[in-house]
Every structure is written in C-alpha cells, then in structure tokens.
Amino acid sequence: MKAIVNCEYGVDNLKLQEIGKPTPKDNEILVRVRAASINPVDGHLLRGALLMRPITGLRKPKNTRFGGDFAGVVEAVGKNVTNFKPGDEVFGAKRGAVADYVCVPADRAAVLKPANVTFEQAGSVAIAALTALQGLRDKGHIQAGQKILINGASGGVGTFAVQIAKAFGADVTGVCSTRNVDLVKSIGADRVIDYTKEDFTKTDQRYDMIYDLVGNHSFSERRNILKPNGICVLAG
Known part of the structure; x- marks a missing residue:
C-alpha cells in the first residue's frame, strides 16, 4: 500500500512510499482510508519541535508515519471485535492516517460515520x-x-x-x-x-x-x- 512517511525531521523529508499493508490484531479493525487530514500537531511532529523530541525521538522520528485524522470503510476485523463489521463506514484518529489503510483499536480509536456526513467532513473531525x-x-x-x-x-x-x-x-x-x-x-x-x-x-x-x-x-x-x-x- 502507499503511505506518506517521514524518516527524518523536516518538511522536505516527507515521502510517498510503498509499504506493507497492515493486518489487524485481535482487537483491531483494518480501515481502507477514504479521507485523511492533518492538524497543527502534525506540523510540530514533522518539524521535530524541541520540546517534543524526548517523546518523538531526539535525532529522528520514532514513528515515521504521517497524519492523524481519517475516515474510511472497514475492510477486516480482528477475531475479538464485535462492534464493527466489514463495510462499516467509520472515522477516528490514528498516527499514520495518510495512507491507503490503517489499523486502529476497535474500542477507542474509531466510531461509525453518520450517513449524512461525507468522508471528507468526517476525516477532519477527530x-x-x-x-x-x-x-x-x-x-x-x-x-x-x-x-x-x-x-x-x-x-x-x-x-x-x-x-x-x-x-x-x-x-x-x-x-x-x-x-x-x-x-x-x-x-x-x-x-x-x-x-x-x-x-x-x-x-x-x-x-x-x-x-x-x-x-x-x-x-x-x-x-x-x-x-x-x-x-x-x-x-x-
């Protein structure tokens, strides 16, 4: 799958790469991303703001995936998931949302998208x-x-x-x-x-x-x- 990554700090280091498609764990859902958005915090993480580096990585990002908000369609669910099923339209937040797919915990990182809300609208909420x-x-x-x-x-x-x-x-x-x-x-x-x-x-x-x-x-x-x-x- 394709994803935006930043293996080094700085806007110039954002890259579109082909990476492995994730597999949901027992309590996760796999979402095919239809819309994603970025927030000010993504800019701070990308630049490597000094106050954040003890958490995000002193010299380079610990988490190289980009973006936080997403909306999409559930493609697969872990064996312990009962509150979602394939085909459900959902939205939520997870680091690495600017990608074709994202895996998120089913109990706290996503909710069902209202039918009268577009993917673009829902993808900028969380x-x-x-x-x-x-x-x-x-x-x-x-x-x-x-x-x-x-x-x-x-x-x-x-x-x-x-x-x-x-x-x-x-x-x-x-x-x-x-x-x-x-x-x-x-x-x-x-x-x-x-x-x-x-x-x-x-x-x-x-x-x-x-x-x-x-x-x-x-x-x-x-x-x-x-x-x-x-x-x-x-x-x-």
Whole structure:
C-alpha cells in the first residue's frame, strides 16, 4: 500500500512510499482510508519541535508515519471485535492516517460515520473535536450555566469548542477576527468579541473558564478576567 512517511525531521523529508499493508490484531479493525487530514500537531511532529523530541525521538522520528485524522470503510476485523463489521463506514484518529489503510483499536480509536456526513467532513473531525472536548470537560470541568470565553473560536478546535460548550449548557463568548464574527455566531456563541476592535482582557466581565487556543496574552492578563476560582485552559 502507499503511505506518506517521514524518516527524518523536516518538511522536505516527507515521502510517498510503498509499504506493507497492515493486518489487524485481535482487537483491531483494518480501515481502507477514504479521507485523511492533518492538524497543527502534525506540523510540530514533522518539524521535530524541541520540546517534543524526548517523546518523538531526539535525532529522528520514532514513528515515521504521517497524519492523524481519517475516515474510511472497514475492510477486516480482528477475531475479538464485535462492534464493527466489514463495510462499516467509520472515522477516528490514528498516527499514520495518510495512507491507503490503517489499523486502529476497535474500542477507542474509531466510531461509525453518520450517513449524512461525507468522508471528507468526517476525516477532519477527530483530533480537533477531541482537543475541544478534553479541554472543556476533562481539564476545565465545564458545567451548565458557567460563563466561558473561547479565544480562537473560529479555528478548527475553536468551532468545536463553541458547540460543545453550548451543549453543556454554558454561556459562551467567542473571540475571533472581523471576518469570522458571523461564523462564530452561527455555531451558537452567545456573544462574539472581534479582537481587531476590542481586547477581551480589558473588560469588566468575569468568566468561570477561559479556553485559550491562541496564547497571545499573558497569564496575568487572563487572570484579570477570571472569577476567583476560575480556570484557564490553554491548547494549541
């Protein structure tokens, strides 16, 4: 099968290669990839960001496969898999998704694709949506009725974060540029701050949580608009 690999750090070292088709283990499914996407983290991994090298490999990548999000069709299942069958349309996340095939754990790395969602749409969901969910729910401990500010509300993670926060019953303020104000309003934000016209850290409003996906303000600036027991979560 064909796959994009990077055996050395650097964009110039991305290569399309012929590699062996994987065989699913007992608890895995083999997916024929129909769509895949890349995220900012893939760029960091590809460049070999210094802070990541103790994990990814000091001199060269430990994992040479590229990409994280995928959508496709189940081609085969391991003998212990009961929740998927060949022909199921699925999407999820797995390192090495930019390839003809990918093997993923059946219990945590893929879910069924809704019929009204295209492979291209589903193939760009997993990492951004999970980052939003983990930041709000697992790190921020979001609760209904809280006032949440999302800085970077129009980006990949931000658009999911706005909708997830609303689903939890929060009051959401999104921060974005002028051209994206209508977009952020359309996905459910209660208020939108245009950062080209207003600095969100210079306001009398206080928030239970700031979910900052940009990181362009100091901690002291963010702290000024947090309630006494407020939480600031950074991602990106």
